Amino acid sequence: MNTQVIDTSAIQALDITVRHQKFMFDGLPKFYYENNPYMSYLLSILSLTFPEGERMFVHSVRAVRDQVTDPVLKKEISAFIGQEAVHGNVHETFNSFVQKDLGLRTQKYEKEIFNRIKYAKEKISKKNLLAMTCGFEHLTAILGEHMLTHPEEFAGLNPIVRPMWFWHALEETEHKAVAFDVYQHLYADDKTRLRIMKIVTRIFIVRIMSMTTMMLLKDKKSRFNVRQNAYGLYRITKIARAISANYQEYFEPGFHPNNRDTRALTKQWRERLFPSGDEQGTAVDYAA
Ligand SMILES: [Fe+2]
Ligand SMILES: [Fe+2]
Secondary structure: OOOOOOOOOOOOEOOEOOOOOOOOOOOOOOOOEOOOHHHHHHHHHHHHHHHHHHHHHHHHHHOOHHHOOOHHHHHHHHHHHHHHHHHHHHHHHHHHHHHHOOOOOOHHHHHHHHHHHHHHHHHOOHHHHHHHHHHHHHHHHHHHHHHHHOHHHHOOEOOOOHHHHHHHHHHHHHOOOHHHHHHHHHOOOHHHHHHHHHHHHHHHHHHHHHHHHHHHHHOOOOOOOHHHHHHHHHHHHHHHHHHHHHHHHHHOOOOOHHHOOOHHHHHHHHHHHOOOOOOOOOOOOOOO
16 A cells, blocks of 8 residues: 555646645544534545555556557546546545544555455456446546535535545546546447446445444444434435436446536636646635
């Protein structure tokens, strides 16, 4: 689980910008989402999956990049790898803060995630691993688009971590088509892609929800807080309902991530998160 060294100096492919980010989390309370344990655990578990998960995405694209001949797509691959590498590093720092400073005992889950991904990288074919990446990238893209479109839903997120989550949402939206384009360029096998998407969705929902529930059950103070936990579940269900139509598009004939034109949305968020215009500076809280 080593931090990656990233050389992204020459990368600026199309609308995909690699932004080196370093966030400070001092002063962040344990329950940083509306003081709600369920939602805060959920986000911490989600963050826990990112470093190894995103390195797996990079691994799957890197494994086939030599077969890509399209020069634009090659540039996009470099930018995709750069963005995901920074995400992995930032979330690794956040995860270590969560463990050391907030006292969340997530090491067991971290190890489990690491082992499962190691197994996937060793045992799954290049094509299927890339199809998995396409599936996960669709999930992160629709969650990202939802956040950027409905920031009011995340007003309860502590401002210390809000820029990190919104910066990540922005970049997931920017690079949403890269893995898909690589897959189509090399394989264009919709049957496999859709079959794997169903597996990916199941893994994502079952693992995230079960780890979150286990975190909550271990928390003697919070586990019986019926009102707060019911509210957390209500929020999660609301988000799931809001993104379900976007999710389903993946299964429609002629699907392409860019069928949803999000360029105006990402432009707006680049300006909100980097109002000085310096996108290598640290993202600011949009509500500040
Ligand atoms: Fe990412
Ligand atoms: Fe991504």
